[in-house]
Amino acid sequence: MGPSPLERVTNLLTLLLETRVPLTLKQISQELAGMYPDKYVALRGAFERDKALLRDIGVPIETEVLGGDQAGETAYLIDRDRYELRGLQLDDDERHALQMAVATIRSDTGQEGVWKLGGSVLPSSSVVTNVAQHDALPTLRAASGSRTTVAFRYRGTERELDPYGLLLREGFWYVIGHDHRHQEVRTYRVDRIEGDVTLRQGASFERPDGFDVRAAFPADAKLLGEADDGASSAEVAVDPPLAAVVRGELGDAAVVREDAAGVAGAVVFRVPCVNRDAFRSWVLGLGHHAEVLGPPEVRADLVAWLRAISASVGGAA
């Protein structure tokens, strides 16, 4: 019986770690005598599967195309300095805190990382955050950490971006950075990136000093974009009990007056309405508990919206 797949791939890993010079597939199969099939096509297939598996778990396999006698042949090796986890010495309390943190996001990949750092099984946590996962996120983070330009497709167009940072807000991930084509700072929804994100190896950038993704991105969706008619905020009356919910969301600073129109507990708030769509959706989400008081053009805008719906049959024009 031949070697088990685990034995073979572990031996391949060992060989590529040990060698000082890159090895061709022929040399690899000679060194690992009896491990790989003899016939070339089967040998190549088996080796490619093992190589893909090793790369998949994070093993950095370097390749080199040889010259001279072996011109055109590809050779492989693993740089041990890049293979091993180094330079990360966590104290026990730090490791424990990190392990507790991973427990709050309940992440399997986080658990793998915790194990590598010497931690153990995640405990259960009384606080859990479900954070949206996307395949593009680790690549974007790594690119941002190494200051490497990335390329991806978004709304059918190829983009090149210097990713300054990532932001999770209201459950959605955004990547914010300098867009090469538009020559300005742009924001993209990560879940709307089409396909893979690729690193532009060798294309690096500097992040502006003190750059903060929070500042580059309005805190409130109702502030995004530009108003058609210039009104940047509106007064909205909210009945109890929703007034308390809205006060929790907007804060005391947004309160214009209390006990509005003689209704105990009703509150008038000043609400940003630069993005009229977001504003309208927010107000209508409060149902009949809320009313836009002014300015007149913002109120008229909402009334026109409601009239269009009420005049339609089946809800759509």
Add this chain to the structure above:
Amino acid sequence: MSPKGPSPLKVRLRRLLVILPWLAERGSASLAEMSERFQISEKELVADLEQAAMCGLPPFLDELVDLYIDDDGIAHIDVPRFFTRPLRLTAPEGFSLLMAGRTALALPGAEPDGPLARALAKLEAVLGSDGMVLDLAQPASTADLVAAVDDAAEVRVSYWSASSDEVSERNLVPRAVFSDRGRWYVLADDDRSGEERTFRIDRILSCERTGRLDVVREVAVPGGDEWFDDLPAVDTATLRIGPGGRWVVERFPVRSIADDPAGGGWQVVELAVASEGWLRQLLVRLGPDAEVVAPPAWRDLGARAAAELLAARYAAD
């Protein structure tokens, strides 16, 4: 937790590359401890360690791993040269660890200069500082509810339910606090329904401890792909949703989704509906971007809702 049957090769190799350095550092450890720590059955663990001990480069002079398992179930191991250190963190692992750490730092009671912050600083030094920000702003009662979970302390809350549009007074024993899609929830034993229910924290209008303490009980917190609300969904509605209503699919429980044959970026969506009132509000927010297909009785629901809101709030306009 431990998987049934043999694990895939990738999982086994990744696990082995974690276990070997851990064991190498200690020299020996009990199978029971390793089984618990690395979430693997003792049988699988022994099989994988024995596989590792069979590895080695021909002519097998320097064995990779020298292993002996004694009668007391203690594994003694010598790892001569390779695999004495764990494999570097992959991009997804690095991302998960950093994200978890920053998530936990944003939770109630986190110490900004504590062990977690130090662990994060060390991680960033190795993985690159990436400008990642998680905005996990919590409603005011969140910290109190987390503390109540830890103490199994009963609280008296007044709660506004969007589905029924009513404010209720109820006693809750909070069991877990979690966030999902940017919102915070508390999972609690609810005295009014006699069931475990989920409540949106931003809709808790007041919250005070009653003084009664229950016994701490662990509960299963829904994952990011599950849905929950303060009322179970009672109905299904089929809607045509236009490009401007895409957020509905991302925010609400969708039972099926298909592209509308008519094109134009429209989709046909089967939506779980908690109450008629909830759907009314949604249709008014969506306006021309939604049309009810079924059930027929709801085809004019949006139009009726808009007309009623106009009459109630904007009759004089």
